[in-house]
Amino acid sequence: MNATLELVAERLSQLIGQTAVPSRPPMPVSANLAASTASFVSGPVQAVDHALKGYDLDVSVPPGLVVLAARILDNAGFGIDAVTGVDWMAQGEMEIVYDYFHPSSSSRVAVRTRVSRADPELPTISAVFPGANWHERETHDFFGIRFLGHPNLAPFLLPEDADFHPLRKDYKP
């Protein structure tokens, strides 16, 4: 866990600690939020072995805090890598994973958030990371997740008049 990673882990855990966590059943609210960095095992901010998982820090954030988390990572010098949508139809939820990489130190952060499948809505982070503009537009194309405040959510990879979302599990071609 190199320096930048610990700094970011520290700030993110404070961020999650401060705001009242909205009632979200699957989110384990760990009691000792101000725990020292070494104890990032359970709870929203988990250190992960890179050789095992491919990223170093796994942070679960409520949908509202996505922009703040992005701002913290931006100040720490991280770059946006990818925005992945996963459709957990069984649990009736959509998971969005933001991947961040750091140009100089070998640290990769995956910020996860879960949104209800009925009306998937999420604030956009393209204000902080303009690169995410394209990623979010693509995720909107495939999953129908609406990103509030996104400059131009028109279909991107699909034909202009496409109203279907192929990567949803209940998509029948």
Place this chain on the structure above:
Amino acid sequence: MSAIQEILLGPGWPWVRLLLYLVGICAFVGANAAYLVLAERKGAGRIQRRPGPNESGYAGWLQPVADGIKLLAKQVMVPPGTDGFLYRLAPLMVMAPPLICLTVIPYGENLVARNINVGLLMVFSLGSINVMALMLGGWASRNKFAVISSARIVSQNVAYEIPMLLVVITLLMVTGTMNLNEIVQHQAGWFWHWNFFKVWVNPLMPVTFVIFFICMLAETNRAPFDMAEAESELVAGAFTEYGGMGFGVFFMAEYANIVVGCSLATILFFGGWQSPVVILSGPIWGPLWFLAKMYALVLTVIWIRWTFPRTQFYNLLNLSWKILIPVSLVTLLLTGAMMKLPLLLHHLF
């Protein structure tokens, strides 16, 4: 002397002589354009280590004929919304100047259609007409790419007209006459009598030749300066909308311009039809030497085209305004000084 020779070489019947020469020149330009295309594609092939066209005819020598028939067969389609008259006028205006210039160029002893004593001036005045023709072609075809390319042609040719004329003035001071035939006669004898090697008059003569060569390339939109029909940006530049023979005429005009440019370079610098060694000169050898030198320069033009990438547009203008013009001014000054040096010395001592 047989009748034909008498008409061709002698002073009588100027109009019949001009007519015969014009027929010869048109045939020369037509065959030239066809086979220069083949030479270019073969040369490009050799440089890129592939054979070049070798399917039609023994080693591809029928390829130009095939291209010609293809271009002739294609239907000339005038796209809607273009200015009909200008659209048809542009190819003619592009083809006319090189033909007229070729009438003034001496190919042999006095093998010249019209021996005017302001030949050089006429060639350069006609040179600037094809700029207008290309611009008209680009503007008339009402195509976004063509309009951009016609704007580029104008600024490029204007930028390169000035250094070329400055260089020609230095040469005029050296040769003292504008009659192309007399220029060539001054360069008789061994090859060091050619203007190119007259270093005692103008120490920077090779540099002058290089400037002249670069300007000639830029005038004909060739090699590193082909901003006008840059394939990768403007598709086909000024003549995007021309199909069939319209495009063919533009193509032929481009090669005719190269021939005019190269023959001018040979006359001004390498002693037109003079042979490098005195003994080998004569009415038959003259044209052969002239064509040999001219085609050597044309092959260098082709060679340059397949070696260098295209220059940037503002670098192109910088090169002309910031480097070529100052250097040509310096050579002008130097030649003037060197010409007047003996007079000065005479006064002093």
Place this chain on the structure above:
Amino acid sequence: MTMKAAFLEVYRGFMSLLTGMRITLGQCFKPIITVQYPRQTLKMAPRFRGHIELVLDPETGKSLCTACKLCERACPSDCIAVDGAKLDGQKTKSVTEYKLNFTTCSLCGSCIEACPFDAIQFSKDYNKVSFSRDTFSHMDLVKRLEERRKIWAQQRPAAPPAEMPMPGPAPASTPQTQEQKPS
């Protein structure tokens, strides 16, 4: 920048142009490296992956395939259709119909790896050509095996079966022109 630097830069620039031209002139006189395709053809590498074909068993002259359909299941773009029947007097099934849809095949070789009897292999011909699509969308490998069996059969009676030379898997359909490996 100083006058000297300006002149130096122009001079060095001009010299770089000359070196560029010297290199292309050098290249101009080197031999041609391109193969004139219709007249000369290239010999394919032994592991070249053409379309798949049934292997001819040298001794019996029949196919080794037992129509177990493992390849059909392994193919990602399901372009194989196998049909087998139990001929009398044999303990295992033998293949009666093997349809390959070469238009969707991506030549990945999963079928060859999945086949327990090594009954299919990659063929070596690359310039298959035809006027209609369905010669490729319903490639009948059993019929092709018949053709090769005829060639194999002709050679067999000539030489005793033991040291019979295995006919090259590439059927003689490609024009046998002069082979030339580029220098």
Place this chain on the structure above:
Amino acid sequence: MLNLGPQHPAAHGVLRVLMTMDGEWITKAEPVIGYIHRMHEKMGENRTWAQFLPNTSRIDYLSAMHYTHAFVGAVERAAKIEVPARAEYVRVITSELNRISSHLVWWGAMLLDLGGFTPILYAFEDREKILDLLEGLCGARLTYCYYRFGGLCNDVDDEFLNGTRTFVKEMRPRLGMYRNLVTDNIILRKRLTGVGPISAELCRKYGATGPVIRGSGVPYDVRTVEPYSVYPKFDFKIPIYQEGDSMARYLVRMDEMEQSLRIIEQALDNLPAGPFMGKVPRVLKLPPGDTCYAVEAARGRFMVRIVSDGKDTPYRLKLRTPSFCNLSLYEEASRGMILPDALAMLGSLDLVIPDIDR
């Protein structure tokens, strides 16, 4: 409004850029993509792990080995499959060969955009040697399906090893010739220096990686920053240039070719003997959870994120391709440039359109 349409000679493939211009200056250049979108990610969801292998080399056909390496690595990392050392070394050799062939295609195509017609023929002459080597090895020239989970599909033979050694020996003088013919050429220098500046900050904000970020002075190379497979065993330099213009990106790729030659030589020298295929269960079922594996492809960082729910087909397969992010910064970077510069910069970004559209 100029429409650099899908069928434009300078757009490598089917990239369309809507350019609003005044005169020759570009006010707004908005790339329109999706013309060659094949939805690899949905294909991944209804194919088993092994059946998706041919797809990986069709996402970016110019560096197919890297993409297969990433997918195979991700599955091995999730299923904890042990890969023998020999297989890892051969993977590094073939990946670096593929990087050189991809850089050669970029070099030829970029100079074609700038108007130099000859270099692409020289580049393809060398590239032909690499393709013959790889064709002798695994039978395909472009879309190799050579890696398998746990190793390779067939072993390396001597002909390939000697062929690679002679190729490396011949390639060095050729790179020297390229430098004299093109890199030191004053016309190219003037054409590329100071064109399309991209700052390190812009790269970070847009997630541009590979030669684009290394051209702006940031030493980010997945092979060193997040080492994978056996790359830590080789010593090679990461070329970095501070200027961040097209010339810097050009020089980065030219130096990378030399570095790849060095890596191949070191890998050839100490190629271990032993098996080329590890132990892999017949039907592969990955434990639930998500894993990602990143690789330094020729164009930048390619990452595969697989989410599996225990079945033998992936639940979700995310392909993070480098050209997608490299192109996303084009709109902001090309504002105010003139047309030829914008195309020169597009060439220096080294885009492969199927890589963008997936």
